[in-house]
Amino acid sequence: MSTTAPADATSTLTLRVWRQAGPSAPGRLVEYTARDVSPHMSFLELLDVVNEDLTRKGEDPIAFDYDCREGICGSCGLVIDGVAHGPRAATTTCQLFMRHFTDGAVITVEPWRARAFPVVKDLVVDRSAFDRIISAGGYVSVDTGSAPEANLLPIPKHTADRAMDAAACIGCGACVAACKNASAVLFVGAKISHMALVPQGGPERERRVLAMVAQMEKEGFGACSNEGECEAVCPKEISVANIQRLNREYVRALWRKP
């Protein structure tokens, strides 16, 4: 006889959710009970259900960011029981399903916490620092219309695959939220690696890494102390090897300063 609960059994959960009216308002954890939670619900759908209840009761619903709900846009991101994006490896918050929680669990839900990501409201934070880092150099400077024929420059499959591994970053910011220093080196390292691996990134190689690192520091992100927490929470499994490449590229650029 199996003793496991039927696959469709619902559960009752207690949520302790960070509520904060605005950037400068004080915040606190508020407790909510969620009943009849289906195992097939996503974590964001659980918050939807709680919000429907709050709305009906005349209370202010919990603010949180979401868009695609299929793990690719990078909008969502909650610290669940102290872990960015929750307990499942390689999973964004929107792809975390309630079948991974047990009946009666008490779950703490908080926003990303980092000086460079100020809270906007409740669980919503401002990640525009990432856009400014990309703006500083996270691209190939090629104007529309000036591109040569696509197959002119062969790229070994292995290299293209490794570039794709790094380019898979969704810019969610979990790496920053998980780091005790709130460092953004995994995010920056992923972009630097992508651009360093493909030959198209070559001409701006030194300028790019110097500008992106300078902007990263200006935004108030911390330094890396090699804990590896960023890789552990990354929903796209971006490797810390990208940080090593970032360091190599940075040192190389300092020597060859353009």
Place this chain on the structure above:
Amino acid sequence: MMLDGRTPGGSLDAKWSNHKDHLRLVNPANRRKHAVIVVGTGLAGASAAASLGELGYNVLAFTILDSPRRAHSIAAQGGINAAKNYKNDGDSVFRLFYDTITGGDFRAREANVHRLAEVSVKIIDQCVAQGVPFAREYGGLLDNRSFGGAQLSRTFYARGQTGQQLLIGAYGALMRQVDAGTVTMFARREMLDLVVVDGKARGIVTRNLVTGEIERFAADAVLLATGGYGNLYYLSTNAGNSNVTAAWRCAKRGAYFANPCFVQIHPTCIPASGEYQSKLTLMSESLRNDGRVWVPKQAGDRRAPQDVPEAERLYFLEERYPSFGNLVPRDVAARSCKAVCEAGQGVGPTGYAVYLDFADAMHRLGTHVIAERYGNLFQMYERIVGDDPYRAPMRIYPAVHYTMGGLWVDYNLMSNVPGLFVLGEANFSDHGANRLGASALMQGLADGYFIIPYTLADYIAGTSLAPVTTEHEAFAEAANVVQTRIDHLLRVRGDVTVTQHHRRLGQVMWEKCSISRTAAGIAEARDAVRAQRDEFWQNVRVPGESSNLNKSLELALRVADFLEFGELVAIDALARDESCGCHFREEHQTPDGEAERNDERFAHVAAWEWHGSTRPPTLHTEPLHFESVALAQRNYR
């Protein structure tokens, strides 16, 4: 009234180059004096904003999200078509054009589609130059795969994340222009009205989604790249923030809305699991390269898929369409899935699903090859459903995915409101009554990178644009309309939530106006939407205030627009008394159950002029002429 698409003359393959040769130009030194608003930063918006910035225009770019990189183009999985013929399998610009016209069931403009096929090759060049890590062969050259509705391999891809990689490329180009100072980026802004001065689009009114402030922006032209309206159906593969509001606000300012009933239902999506369901997730069409679609032959067969012997399986697409097999176009596949489920052969807990099975392909090619091609999609399926698709077939069912309809535009991508240009999914122009897989990315980037830079210059150079500031009374009037709606919504304090309303609207539209439709059903939907609209304004509950981040208010404004727009979708579906592509009217089918067009009466674009919800809209038609492809019934058998 007859509409003129202003298609240039000459032979089909010379139209675009001749037209470009004669478009007016704006002097490089004068470009910075012209402000251009770009709303939306998906593939169409980001590529347009970046390209116009590079040319030196003063671009103001807006996104509803916290970063331009999150626009919903990012979720496109399978690939992007281009007529490169790298595979030596007979591809050409003409063939891509032909497949797209035929795939759209002869309801698109020939000249637009040919231009799209022409520029497709340049898109791949541009993206590769940006460093997009497309899939490659061992020799280092670009790889291709096949998509529905084509008998050759012309689809370029980056694993199952092609949209993401193309968008990151366009986003990089956009952020480069932000750094250069030619583009000013406005994030977390929602366009809530179009400002028309002296008959020309001269600005927009937005709501700052963080502070709630109603803001005004003036420009010489407005480019709308705000995507599709699939969320009319509540459940769709669209992102949570995708909506019709920006386009609908333009329609309310006089822009015609074309073919709104052309809504693509994608055959391969993960089925809904319960009441709380907030969205449906697509499983890329690329999976049909190697996955076989089947159901048990015996209705009501509840055995596990592994226990159903080969002889008792019905591979219904391969059987019915032997030459295209599992890769028939989306509309055809979706209808077939629905039909077998309605015959009781469906599988899964609800009986509304069919199998997509990779066992044969894994046996033939090895699991590692399947993992390399589709690994991230298999992982996504496993996350959502909790089953491992390497061991048991996926269960899939059709869902609303893309909207071919959109604001009417002429050959220059300009709407009937001068100065209002519409790009990408937001316009109606290239896909007719059914879009082929891997063509949305192609169109978004074609419009933004390679068409609008030319046609916008022609408009600016050829139009007298008196200086307009946001102090103009038209801005005050528009801002006032927006504020009044917001105040009204917050005042109702009823007892039905916005989500409840949205879900109910979606249910009606899904049941009566989706995969297959009847005149009686559509009329019911139209009346139900009308009635619900009145209720909405009486009983909706929108908590909070307008002076800060208020998701309920954002959604309420969008659902209010869907409740008007839904009626227009039904009106259009009713007026188009034929079947074509996705628009399958049960009254009009061939003896073997395929869509039966009526070219005599309906070989036209139906562009609707909205006069407010109390008066019926006016229909304007643009006749479609087929000179290079003979009108015929599509045949995928």
